[in-house]
Amino acid sequence: MEPADKRIGDTVSVGMQLKRAREAQQLSLGDVAERLKLSVRQLEAIERDDYAFLPGPTFVRGFVRNYARFLNLDSVPLMRLLDEAFPPLDAELAISQQEVQSDTEAGRWGAPRLLLALLAAGAIAAAGWWFSTQPGSEEAPASPGDLSPMLTVEQPAAVDVVTEEVPQASAPAAAKPVASAPAVAVKVEPAVSPESGLRLSSTQESWVSVTDAKGQKLMFGSLMPGEEKTLAGTPPYRVRIGNASHVTVIYKGQPVDMTGKIRGSTATLKLD
């Protein structure tokens, strides 16, 4: 606030300005009361700036505006002074400038923020799906030395596609501590202990779906000729294999006998 404004606000209040203007025009309070239909008491209160006596901010502003107009005063600066006298009024009036601005802010950012959150959640879900469906062969080059036995025990259910080297690699790696947490996070390839491991290999392309007890899809796609997959999850597994006569399933180190399970060319197995 500028000092000049303040001085005016302090010394020449709204009521004082009105009173001076009235006296300059040689009008009595009675004349004004007659014209504005206000009581002399109310006019005195306005000139004293005693707003407690008057009905309320809206009315005071209305009365002052009328009074100013009657005296041919510019009501705009008076209204501004009244704004200072009635700070709550600003909050009261719905469309005061600031409120609109702050609300606009909220309105402008509220929706995008939520949208962003949704997008982020979607991205996380997509990343999770991508990691879980990643074929194991692509991850084979990852250095087996980084694998810790801790992980192999704790996380087989969470990240379940593993290369066939892993079980062998996990044994020497067991001695080594985890290099660093981030490195582990990137190259999570938990090993499968041979007891619970499910190994699939095929001589021809065949379609395989493996679901574990938690309903997690360990594998859902084609198995290429010559390709071998080792899966880990929570037994029992439900396995469906297309072109089953060319697929070998090894579970807990034992080949699974599929004779009698093959209907047409599809085999449905339950391994526990």
Added chain:
Amino acid sequence: MFRSLTGYFSNDLAIDLGTANTLIYMRGKGIVLDEPSVVAIHSDAPTNKKSILAVGIEAKRMLGRTPGSIQAIRPMKDGVIADFTVTEQMLKQFIKKVAPSRFFSASPRIVICVPCGSTQVERRAIKDSALAAGARRVELIEEPMAAAIGAGLPVEEPTGSMVVDIGGGTTEVGVISLGGVVYSNSVRVGGDKFDEAIINYIRRNYGMLIGETTAEEIKKTIGSAFPGAEVREMEVKGRNLAEGIPRAFTVSSNEILEALTEPLNQIVSAVKIALEQTPPELGADIADKGMVLTGGGALLKDIDRLLAEETGLPVFVAEEPLTCVVRGSGKALDKMDKHGTIFTSVP
């Protein structure tokens, strides 16, 4: 839960669907639309197919200046719907303008105000046209209530407040206390009737024909409701009825005052009737605080003075009288979930 979720995505609106102007307030954004309630319709002669050419300001510019194939219509008359289909289309266009439908946005909840004198059928029509225009839920609020809230009157307090809302089609007089309308009265006199009176007066006394737009301009420039110290004049162009040729002539503010006497008297008598019908306790409050004028009609020069002289009560014009009703409805919208009493019901 679901409602609050959709509420998050929807842009709730408050609409003052007026005879002259339509204003839309959007929650959190303030007044987002203020346009004349005019629709220009293009009708294709051979196929008899009608399409909307323009709405709002653009359409208003066409009013009275259209060729045969185009019609500029004001679908609201006397504060209520005169042409249902066109009103619905207009609302649709306006809503589309302020709240373009996005993938995520739910259809808005709408608070819409109705004249207190409107019949149930008319209210139903307004509600239905808002629903047809894409609203999820529609609440109606009586105009005096909305105007009082917008003018900043203490509507929730146990004290009587009187508001006179002079709109384009109707004038609403309401006495409000404790969040409810104690007395309300509506007369179908407003800005339009003022214009009409000016047109008639000029035809009678000058033998000249002027259009509605010109009449409105005269009203805004030199119209007044109370004899003032100065007499103002204005040059007007119109068609001379005898010669059939456009001519210019000059009218004075005193003449316009004379022309407006009749509609103004109707407003004054509506106010007087309201004061007569007001319970004495509330009447005492009003005598102390006076009445507040809102609506476009309140901008007519010295209309507050006229009412003050006629009633002997203090009268003042609300700040920004044109937007009082929509601001009030907007406030009601913000309180929509909390306050049920301020809305009116429709069967």
